[in-house]
Amino acid sequence: MNNFIQLSNISKSFDNSKKIRVLKKISYKFKKGMIYSLMGPSGSGKSTLLNLISLIDRPTSGSIYIENKLINFNNSNDNDILRANKIGIIYQQDNLLPDFTSLENIYLASLAAGNTKEISLNKAHILLKKVGLTNRSEHYPSQLSGGEKQRVSIARALINDPQIILADEPTGSLDLETAKGIFDILKKQINSNRIIVFATHNRFFANKSDCMLEMVNGNIKTINA
Amino acid sequence: MNSSLFSALKVERNVMFIILSLIIIVAAFNIISGLTILVKNKTRDIAILKSIGVLNKSIIKIFFLIGIIIGTSATIFGIILGVTFSMYVENLRQFLSSVFNISLFPEEIYFLSTMPSEINPSSIFIISLCSIIVTTIVSIFPALKAAKLDPIKALKYE
Numbered sequence: 001m002n003n004f005i006q007l008s009n010i011s012k013s014f015d016n017s018k019k020i021r022v023l024k025k026i027s028y029k030f031k032k033g034m035i036y037s038l039m040g041p042s043g044s045g046k047s048t049l050l051n052l053i054s055l056i057d058r059p060t061s062g063s064i065y066i067e068n069k070l071i072n073f074n075n076s077n078d079n080d081i082l083r084a085n086k087i088g089i090i091y092q093q094d095n096l097l098p099d100f101t102s103l104e105n106i107y108l109a110s111l112a113a114g115n116t117k118e119i120s121l122n123k124a125h126i127l128l129k130k131v132g133l134t135n136r137s138e139h140y141p142s143q144l145s146g147g148e149k150q151r152v153s154i155a156r157a158l159i160n161d162p163q164i165i166l167a168d169e170p171t172g173s174l175d176l177e178t179a180k181g182i183f184d185i186l187k188k189q190i191n192s193n194r195i196i197v198f199a200t201h202n203r204f205f206a207n208k209s210d211c212m213l214e215m216v217n218g219n220i221k222t223i224n225a
Numbered sequence: 226m227n228s229s230l231f232s233a234l235k236v237e238r239n240v241m242f243i244i245l246s247l248i249i250i251v252a253a254f255n256i257i258s259g260l261t262i263l264v265k266n267k268t269r270d271i272a273i274l275k276s277i278g279v280l281n282k283s284i285i286k287i288f289f290l291i292g293i294i295i296g297t298s299a300t301i302f303g304i305i306l307g308v309t310f311s312m313y314v315e316n317l318r319q320f321l322s323s324v325f326n327i328s329l330f331p332e333e334i335y336f337l338s339t340m341p342s343e344i345n346p347s348s349i350f351i352i353s354l355c356s357i358i359v360t361t362i363v364s365i366f367p368a369l370k371a372a373k374l375d376p377i378k379a380l381k382y383e
Contacts, residue, residue, distance in 0.1 A: 112277050
């Protein structure tokens with residue numbers, strides 16, 4: 001009943017000089033209220049899978065259902081709206097807009113979801129406080145440390161209260177202590193109405209998830225649930 | 226009596242029109258290339274905007290507006306410069322003649338005691354309108370290019 005994301009026979013190939021099949025007929029159901037960790041070596045398809053779930057990329061074959069609704073990858077407009085409202089994405093590298101301050105980077109995502117500037121600003125201020133960066137609101141990404149940038153990214157991902165949070169190696173470029181702090185913030189965001197999926201190479205963090213998944217030969221293998 | 230002179234003036238007017246049209250075309254290509262470079266430089270930013278759910282039409286709007294702002298401000302700047310030049314063309318001729326110690330447009334050759342100049346508001350309006358329309362049209366192409374950008378490639382390789 002609480003299957004929120006359903007992958008049905010998802011395959012993804014890349015046509016370069018040689019055709020590479022990254023994902024091979026993956027079928028999986030992600031349930032609400034759970035934190036999933038996605039492990040696997042580099043090139044195993046973790047990022048590709050997250051890009052498909054975030055509707056940024058389209059599968060070569062197969063279907064994705066979100067809230068039991070089949071995603072139509074030809075309708076990019078609807079998918080953009082869905083992504084703005086229901087999906088928050090955190091990348092490994094700081095994917096913040098360099099010409100905008102922390103506050104602007106955060107509230108821009110709310111504007112994209114159709115909120116007014118006033119509402120967006122209020123939400124951004126609350127989130128900056130939540131991630132402990134109130135004093136950094138007017139700083140540009142170049143003036144922030146790696147950990148601070150990630151906290152801004154988390155705040156941006158949370159501003160529209162998304163039901164899905166996808167994090168692609170969010171602690172990958174941070175030292176262990178900072179990474180623990182970032183992971184704690186991320187873990188606190190789980191609630192009964194939300195799914196968090198994070199890709200990681202770090203087994204320490206993966207062990208803290210509710211369900212450990214591993215990418216093996218282009219497929220998902222459940223290690224523990 | 227002066228039919229050959231008028232004919233020559235007419236030819237000159239047509240040639241000037243062609244030259245000015247070519248200048249507008251070159252300017253339009255400048256706007257296209259400028260905006261294309263801007264889109265290229267902002268590839269990563271566009272990908273980030275897409276990843277947070279900004280609609281393609283909003284991205285088109287951003288770059289389209291930049292093109293219109295450039296075109297309109299350049300047109301306004303051009304009008305101010307052109308009108309000022311027309312108003313003070315005689316003063317400018319005298320100034321340049323005195324600075325470089327040469328006789329610019331001598332009266333004995335050109336039969337003109339002063340540099341003729343006429344400010345025609347309707348011509349200014351038509352030229353401004355054409356210039357804004359051309360820049361608006363050419364802004365569409367880079368804007369569409371920005372919207373078509375693949376965010377995966379941009380985030381991965383930029």
